[in-house]
Amino acid sequence: MDTTGNNNQVMVDLTRVTRTFPPDVQALVDVSLQVNRGELLFLTGMSGAGKTTLLRLISGIEKPTKGYVEVSGMDLSKISRARLQKLRRLIGVAYQDFKLLPERTVAQNIAVSMEVAYRSRLFIRKQTRDLLAQLHIVDKHNTRADKLSRGEQQRVALARAVANKPDLILADEPTGNLDAESTELVMDLFHRCNESGTTILIATHDSSIYNRPDSRIVTLDCGRIVATKQDADKDTSEPVQYGPETLFTDCLKLLDKDTSEPVQYEPDGEES
Amino acid sequence: MNFLFAVFSQAGRNLLQTWRTQILSLMTITLSVLIFSFFYLVYTNALQAGEQLGDDLRLIVYLDEEAVPALQEQYREKILKFDRVERIEFISSLQAFNRFKDQLDEDQDILADIPQDFLPPSIEVYPVRSLDALSRIKRFSDYLQTLPGVIKVQYGREWVERFYTFIELLRIVVILSGSLLVLTTTFMMAHSIRLTLFTRQKELELLHLVGASNSYIRMPFFLEGGLLGLFGSLAGIAALYLLFNWTQLRFAGSALLGMFSFNFFPLPVIAMIIAMAIILCACGSFSSTRKILSR
Ligand SMILES: Nc1ncnc2c1ncn2[C@@H]1O[C@H](COP(=O)(O)OP(=O)(O)O)[C@@H](O)[C@H]1O
Ligand SMILES: [Mg+2]
Numbered sequence: 001m002d003t004t005g006n007n008n009q010v011m012v013d014l015t016r017v018t019r020t021f022p023p024d025v026q027a028l029v030d031v032s033l034q035v036n037r038g039e040l041l042f043l044t045g046m047s048g049a050g051k052t053t054l055l056r057l058i059s060g061i062e063k064p065t066k067g068y069v070e071v072s073g074m075d076l077s078k079i080s081r082a083r084l085q086k087l088r089r090l091i092g093v094a095y096q097d098f099k100l101l102p103e104r105t106v107a108q109n110i111a112v113s114m115e116v117a118y119r120s121r122l123f124i125r126k127q128t129r130d131l132l133a134q135l136h137i138v139d140k141h142n143t144r145a146d147k148l149s150r151g152e153q154q155r156v157a158l159a160r161a162v163a164n165k166p167d168l169i170l171a172d173e174p175t176g177n178l179d180a181e182s183t184e185l186v187m188d189l190f191h192r193c194n195e196s197g198t199t200i201l202i203a204t205h206d207s208s209i210y211n212r213p214d215s216r217i218v219t220l221d222c223g224r225i226v227a228t229k230q231d232a233d234k235d236t237s238e239p240v241q242y243g244p245e246t247l248f249t250d251c252l253k254l255l256d257k258d259t260s261e262p263v264q265y266e267p268d269g270e271e272s
Numbered sequence: 273m274n275f276l277f278a279v280f281s282q283a284g285r286n287l288l289q290t291w292r293t294q295i296l297s298l299m300t301i302t303l304s305v306l307i308f309s310f311f312y313l314v315y316t317n318a319l320q321a322g323e324q325l326g327d328d329l330r331l332i333v334y335l336d337e338e339a340v341p342a343l344q345e346q347y348r349e350k351i352l353k354f355d356r357v358e359r360i361e362f363i364s365s366l367q368a369f370n371r372f373k374d375q376l377d378e379d380q381d382i383l384a385d386i387p388q389d390f391l392p393p394s395i396e397v398y399p400v401r402s403l404d405a406l407s408r409i410k411r412f413s414d415y416l417q418t419l420p421g422v423i424k425v426q427y428g429r430e431w432v433e434r435f436y437t438f439i440e441l442l443r444i445v446v447i448l449s450g451s452l453l454v455l456t457t458t459f460m461m462a463h464s465i466r467l468t469l470f471t472r473q474k475e476l477e478l479l480h481l482v483g484a485s486n487s488y489i490r491m492p493f494f495l496e497g498g499l500l501g502l503f504g505s506l507a508g509i510a511a512l513y514l515l516f517n518w519t520q521l522r523f524a525g526s527a528l529l530g531m532f533s534f535n536f537f538p539l540p541v542i543a544m545i546i547a548m549a550i551i552l553c554a555c556g557s558f559s560s561t562r563k564i565l566s567r
Contacts, residue, residue: 059481061481081486082485082486084483085483085484085485085486086483086485087483088481088482088483089482089483090483091483093481093482095481099474099477099478099481101474101475101478102474112478112479112482113482115278115281116278116479116482116483116484116485116488117483118274118275118278118488119274120274121274121277160482
């Protein structure tokens with residue numbers, strides 16, 4: 001892994017990031033993570049592990065209590081409001097709760113991310129149609145967002161994240177409400193984006209989507225990175241072991257342990 | 273191009289979403305502009321009338337004896353020391369007598385036995401025809417009274433003072449209605465922005481998340497305020513114009529209207545009022561949106 005901090009190569013660089021919420025919730029503890037440009041990375045861990053918080057830190061919605069967050073070579077704590085806004089236009093985020101505008105149509109919802117970047121009408125229309133086709137919801141073009149099923153809303157949120165051709169895509173549980181077939185569509189879309197050079201971070205506990213051999217998988221537990229599974233032909237930064245006895249990691253037990261000790265890797269399927 | 277399109281479509285969308293409040297704002301602005309421009313119109317016309325009446329405005333300073341040219345020069349100097357005047361005329365006893373005789377016309381013979389110097393000589397001072405001069409006329413008269421050889425100073429005191437208080441009152445009313453205009457427009461703007469923030473909370477939040485620039489978020493509000501100001505003031509001025517024409521027709525031929533000529537605002541003044549309303553509303557709405565940026 002690149003540890004020299006070469007900013008041209010690194011898209012996201014977290015250095016010893018800690019985020020606590022009052023009264024004393026430790027959402028992230030001393031997390032260091034580098035994501036290279038063009039990488040497709042899975043972030044796993046059970047509910048409450050800190051996946052959403054990590055993504056929010058990267059998009060600058062949340063600020064770290066300690067540590068540094070750098071995106072595209074810029075320290076988020078130091079950049080101006082205007083630079084942050086510009087950066088956000090280069091990051092497509094699919095939120096866990098979708099954040100769709102209920103009384104707007106599907107097309108209008110998708111257009112938002114492109115409108116704030118002052119894209120042309122033509123571009124917006126074309127991108128919207130293309131994405132709806134790829135996600136098999138063309139017929140929902142003019143449907144109000146609140147009239148869609150959860151699965152359809154999820155795909156619209158995803159289309160909005162991808163529409164402006166961002167450099168970085170952050171997807172929070174993008175397949176949480178989808179059936180196997182739709183999940184396949186969504187993953188195809190991600191892979192197409194990734195192939196054209198987009199860096200993608202996917203927070204998920206859906207083992208079916210990250211049981212592919214070709215991507216890095218980072219596992220969080222109680223706010224700490226407990227395991228990293230690397231692509232087979234690259235080094236693993238931390239040893240990964242699979243063990244049947246750690247199906248569910250007990251937070252309290254983990255906190256008592258010395259955390260430098262390698263922790264066994266086991267994807268959880270807790271979140272519903 | 274894309275920027276303008278984005279601004280216009282945002283503003284249009286917002287107007288559609290909150291048209292009820294927008295109409296309320298529009299009516300408030302119209303009414304405020306109407307009230308302000310009504311008083312302003314009365315004021316400007318009163319000023320004009322004052323200048324027309326100024327022809328009759330003069331101070332007559334009665335002297336106890338005829339002023340020889342050297343003395344006339346002294347008087348002239350002393351009068352000018354107090355204020356600029358339009359004209360100073362010295363009237364001898366004889367001139368006064370002749371004027372009187374002319375006024376009597378057919379009854380001139382009653383003057384036959386009366387000596388020609390029975391009327392005192394006088395100085396007629398015509399002050400500059402301006403409101404400032406009007407406001408100083410009492411002091412002017414008091415000053416003239418102190419000059420040597422002056423018996424009495426006469427002027428249309430009551431009329432001048434009444435007119436002057438009327439103009440002063442109007443001036444205050446104009447200032448008050450102007451402040452009312454400023455207050456109501458900024459208040460209405462702040463109110464409608466608050467409502468907009470409430471109805472569009474989710475959307476504004478999302479705009480922050482997807483990295484909308486400050487101008488993307490604020491320009492539509494600026495545009496919206498400007499449009500409200502434009503249409504509000506246009507409607508207000510139009511209403512005043514109708515009212516003006518109606519009064520002209522209604523009171524046509526009446527004595528008062530016969531005496532003075534009433535005029536509507538000239539175009540530059542109309543343009544000024546409209547521009548003022550636009551700037552007020554646009555800035556009011558723009559500055560109220562500072563709140564949404566500091567979140
Ligand atoms: N705004 C917040 N205020 C308080 N606690 C929070 C807040 N956001 C997240 N947390 C807490 O931080 C922990 C991590 O949450 P989250 O990042 O949402 O986990 P995940 O997405 O992996 O399920 C949880 O214990 C959650 O309750
Ligand atoms: Mg989450």
